[in-house]
Amino acid sequence: MQDAGVGFILVIDRRRDKWTSVKASVLRIAASFPANLQLVLVLRPTGFFQRTLSDIAFKFNRDDFKMKVPVMMLGSVPELHGHIDKSQLTEDLGGTLDYCHTRWLCHRTAIESFAVMVKQTAQTLQGFGTELAETELPNDVPSTRAVLCAHTEKKDKAKEDMRLALEEGRGVLESIGAPLAQGPEHGVNQDQLDNQTTVQRLLAQLRETEAAFDEFWAKHQQKLEQCLQLRHFEQGFREVKASLDVASQKIATFSDVGNSLAHAEHLLRDLTSFEEKSGAAVDRARALCLDGERLIEGQHYAVDSILPKCEELQHLCAAFASEVGRRRGLLGKSLELHSLLETSMRWCDEGIYLLASQPVDKCQSQDGAEAALQEIEKFLETGAENKIQEPAQVYKDYESILNPDLMEHVRKVFQKQAGMEEMFRRRQASLRKLAAKQTRPVQPVAPRPEALAKSPCPSPGVRRGSENSSSEGNTLRRGPYRRAKSEMSGRQGRSSSAGDEEESLAVLRRHVMNELLDTERVYVEELLCVLEGYAAQMDSPLMAHLVSADLHSKKDVLFGNMEEIYHFHNRIFLRELETYADCPELVGRCFLERMEDFQIYEKYCQNKPRSESLWRQCSDCPFFQECQRKLDHKLSLDSYLLKPVQRITKYQLLLKEMLKYSRSCEGAEGLQEALSSILGILKAVNDSMHLIAITGYDGNLGDLGRLLMQGSFSVWTDHKRGHTKVKELARFKPMQRHLFLHEKAVLFCKRREESGEGYEKAPSYSYKQSLNMTAVGITENVKGDAKKFEIWYNSREEVYIIQAPTPEIKAAWVGEIRKVLTGQLQACREASQHRALEQSQSLPLPAVPGTSPLRGTIRNTKKLEERKTDPLSLEGYVGTAPLPKSPEKGRGP
Numbered sequence: 001m002q003d004a005g006v007g008f009i010l011v012i013d014r015r016r017d018k019w020t021s022v023k024a025s026v027l028r029i030a031a032s033f034p035a036n037l038q039l040v041l042v043l044r045p046t047g048f049f050q051r052t053l054s055d056i057a058f059k060f061n062r063d064d065f066k067m068k069v070p071v072m073m074l075g076s077v078p079e080l081h082g083h084i085d086k087s088q089l090t091e092d093l094g095g096t097l098d099y100c101h102t103r104w105l106c107h108r109t110a111i112e113s114f115a116v117m118v119k120q121t122a123q124t125l126q127g128f129g130t131e132l133a134e135t136e137l138p139n140d141v142p143s144t145r146a147v148l149c150a151h152t153e154k155k156d157k158a159k160e161d162m163r164l165a166l167e168e169g170r171g172v173l174e175s176i177g178a179p180l181a182q183g184p185e186h187g188v189n190q191d192q193l194d195n196q197t198t199v200q201r202l203l204a205q206l207r208e209t210e211a212a213f214d215e216f217w218a219k220h221q222q223k224l225e226q227c228l229q230l231r232h233f234e235q236g237f238r239e240v241k242a243s244l245d246v247a248s249q250k251i252a253t254f255s256d257v258g259n260s261l262a263h264a265e266h267l268l269r270d271l272t273s274f275e276e277k278s279g280a281a282v283d284r285a286r287a288l289c290l291d292g293e294r295l296i297e298g299q300h301y302a303v304d305s306i307l308p309k310c311e312e313l314q315h316l317c318a319a320f321a322s323e324v325g326r327r328r329g330l331l332g333k334s335l336e337l338h339s340l341l342e343t344s345m346r347w348c349d350e351g352i353y354l355l356a357s358q359p360v361d362k363c364q365s366q367d368g369a370e371a372a373l374q375e376i377e378k379f380l381e382t383g384a385e386n387k388i389q390e391p392a393q394v395y396k397d398y399e400s401i402l403n404p405d406l407m408e409h410v411r412k413v414f415q416k417q418a419g420m421e422e423m424f425r426r427r428q429a430s431l432r433k434l435a436a437k438q439t440r441p442v443q444p445v446a447p448r449p450e451a452l453a454k455s456p457c458p459s460p461g462v463r464r465g466s467e468n469s470s471s472e473g474n475t476l477r478r479g480p481y482r483r484a485k486s487e488m489s490g491r492q493g494r495s496s497s498a499g500d501e502e503e504s505l506a507v508l509r510r511h512v513m514n515e516l517l518d519t520e521r522v523y524v525e526e527l528l529c530v531l532e533g534y535a536a537q538m539d540s541p542l543m544a545h546l547v548s549a550d551l552h553s554k555k556d557v558l559f560g561n562m563e564e565i566y567h568f569h570n571r572i573f574l575r576e577l578e579t580y581a582d583c584p585e586l587v588g589r590c591f592l593e594r595m596e597d598f599q600i601y602e603k604y605c606q607n608k609p610r611s612e613s614l615w616r617q618c619s620d621c622p623f624f625q626e627c628q629r630k631l632d633h634k635l636s637l638d639s640y641l642l643k644p645v646q647r648i649t650k651y652q653l654l655l656k657e658m659l660k661y662s663r664s665c666e667g668a669e670g671l672q673e674a675l676s677s678i679l680g681i682l683k684a685v686n687d688s689m690h691l692i693a694i695t696g697y698d699g700n701l702g703d704l705g706r707l708l709m710q711g712s713f714s715v716w717t718d719h720k721r722g723h724t725k726v727k728e729l730a731r732f733k734p735m736q737r738h739l740f741l742h743e744k745a746v747l748f749c750k751r752r753e754e755s756g757e758g759y760e761k762a763p764s765y766s767y768k769q770s771l772n773m774t775a776v777g778i779t780e781n782v783k784g785d786a787k788k789f790e791i792w793y794n795s796r797e798e799v800y801i802i803q804a805p806t807p808e809i810k811a812a813w814v815g816e817i818r819k820v821l822t823g824q825l826q827a828c829r830e831a832s833q834h835r836a837l838e839q840s841q842s843l844p845l846p847a848v849p850g851t852s853p854l855r856g857t858i859r860n861t862k863k864l865e866e867r868k869t870d871p872l873s874l875e876g877y878v879g880t881a882p883l884p885k886s887p888e889k890g891r892g893p
Contacts, residue, residue, distance in 0.1 A: 026042065271327055337401065348416050505662075523647050538551065595678075745770045787810050
């Protein structure tokens with residue numbers, strides 16, 4: 001600025017140029033030079049023509065030049081030296097000034113370019129800073145992360161541009177100071193010093209801009225990072241709160257306290273498992289609270305938003321832990337109550353087992369009766385620690401968990417406990433009578449008693465180690481009763497009082513009745529245990545994961561109609577039996593009144609092979625193992641599925657014993673009839689088990705009427721039709737056939753090999769042919785063998801010689817076939833009389849002689865009566881209609 005105030009002197013070297021160029025240059029300088037211009041020195045062109053032209057032109061234009069700028073025309077360099085010192089002139093003008101115009105232009109251009117870059121960089125950073133300041137913070141994690149990444153990328157680009165600008169500035173500065181770096185002899189002129197100062201000023205300005213931007217970016221980046229932390233915290237809060245809300249809703253569903261000890265233990269395990277699974281959400285909530293506290297301590301800008309969320313998470317965690325603790329406490333009370341109830345039930349079951357296991361013969365002597373009394377009293381002493389003493393106290397202590405179902409369960413336990421104690425009081429009274437009876441002066445000498453060897457069937461869950469599904473546990477030893485009866489007979493011979501014998505028989509009848517009642521109660525308990533502990537659990541959602549695919553929708557196959565059997569015995573038969581407790585000799589009436597109901601066992605037994613097959617396929621299923629563990633059974637389910645079969649076979653044994661001690665009583669006839677009926681049911685059940693094993697019969701076996709007899713026989717055939725050789729061979733080689741006699745037909749089947757295991761190990765029967773009973777005749781005796789009889793068909797077109805295993809079996813079959821044929825004859829007579837009555841009451845039309853259907857019927861009836869009177873044969877009635885051939889004959893042996 002000081003030089004500009006003094007003014008400038010310009011030297012224009014046009015020694016190698018034209019005058020026109022000199023004139024243009026002088027005029028341009030006069031018009032455009034920005035500072036004070038003192039003097040213009042022009043070195044004229046050196047050429048003669050141009051020199052002369054310049055002198056002339058200058059003279060004509062002198063005034064113009066003077067008006068614009070002071071111009072002095074010089075003819076040579078030495079003349080120039082007279083105006084300007086050589087030290088101020090460059091070498092091309094004969095001076096000593098170290099100046100390179102090209103270098104000066106290069107430096108100046110670089111400085112101006114660098115200045116422009118600095119200005120643009122500053123503007124870019126300012127605009128970027130404005131953009132960052134005006135950016136709205138996103139509301140979610142992905143958007144916040146995207147904004148942070150985008151701003152970071154732009155920041156990095158701006159920093160890269162700044163780095164390039166700084167590098168360029170440093171390069172320009174090094175280029176300006178290059179002469180000084182070459183050696184101290186090279187001085188630095190004023191222009192170079194001015195250029196260095198300019199570049200250093202621009203570099204300083206650039207660094208200040210960078211520092212300001214870095215400071216701004218640090219704050220902006222911190223805000224974005226805090227925003228991202230806040231969005232993470234808010235997202236985590238939403239997820240954790242949702243998880244805790246779900247857990248709170250789920251814990252609210254844990255309202256059940258269990259209906260048994262096993263159920264309560266299962267619920268407690270479920271609660272513990274749920275607590276463990278929910279622990280992850282609780283731990284995450286607590287960790288999120290710590291994160292929020294750290295954000296608050298780090299001076300986060302959103303403290304007012306973070307603090308309430310942390311407090312809410314702490315409240316949710318505390319509420320969840322409190323609810324879990326409350327539920328755990330209730331289930332603990334439930335476990336305690338169910339443990340008391342099951343202890344009482346086990347005590348009751350053990351008492352029932354004790355009563356059922358006391359043999360009758362040992363109680364006939366004074367020592368035996370007293371020993372039984374002591375055994376009962378010793379057992380009753382254990383009630384102090386096993387039975388529930390105060391019902392009111394139980395209701396008070398467990399009021400928090402008692403619901404209607406649980407209260408009903410408690411009531412039933414109390415009822416069972418009271419019933420068992422009543423059974424003990426009755427047994428004690430009976431035993432005291434026996435013990436007191438032995439104190440009479442005349443003491444009978446009893447034979448050595450024999451222990452009643454039987455395996456009791458206790459209620460499930462009680463003394464299961466003694467359970468046995470063998471035949472010993474299914475039959476009642478009759479030896480003790482016979483020995484006791486013999487003892488009574490001997491006592492009668494030694495006593496003059498007939499009342500003693502009757503009293504002894506009454507005691508024996510009461511013992512048999514007690515045996516019947518006690519085992520009936522145990523049986524009902526066992527059925528209920530199986531239905532609740534296994535069948536009901538198959539439909540429980542809690543056990544669904546343990547049920548294999550093979551068991552789905554197979555409950556009816558596995559358990560058959562056990563539920564129907566249970567309801568019959570629990571609601572009807574047991575209650576009716578209890579009404580005969582004081583008059584056991586009349587108990588046969590109870591059986592006779594319910595004999596039709598006992599036919600439900602036929603359905604159960606017919607399903608038993610399918611049940612056994614399914615059990616063998618799925619016996620290793622975890623579901624059965626878990627149920628057995630909960631019930632504390634020592635035996636698996638298949639042993640309990642056999643109980644109905646065992647029970648129906650035991651009734652006839654108990655009835656036989658009761659009949660032995662009731663021969664002279666009022667109910668003896670009813671007992672005998674009940675025994676016969678029970679044996680008939682057992683036979684029907686056994687026959688039906690064979691009937692369901694028939695294969696290959698296309699029709700419906702139910703259409704053939706009731707099954708009367710079934711058994712295996714040797715069969716010869718003697719048919720009028722057929723190949724002679726075959727007929728001859730048939731006479732000598734018998735076929736082994738299993739016959740099924742129905743009311744309407746007799747079936748011939750071939751017995752196949754037994755297959756399967758256990759209860760399913762039964763034969764199968766391949767159907768061969770059948771004979772319609774309306775076309776069957778019979779010959780009772782065959783010469784040469786008392787075990788043979790004949791069945792012939794269609795007027796002896798087909799003859800079957802049948803050999804029974806024993807004459808008794810033959811007699812039974814012949815008698816049953818005779819009953820069928822006699823029944824058909826009677827039905828034919830009644831039908832004939834009915835038709836004759838109808839015709840006599842109406843006006844008949846004229847008929848062709850000899851074609852009256854009535855005559856034909858009467859004639860056939862007379863013919864059948866004549867055949868029946870034959871002492872050697874009883875031919876079957878053949879109807880008036882054409883005789884149908886037996887279906888599906890000729891299947892071969």
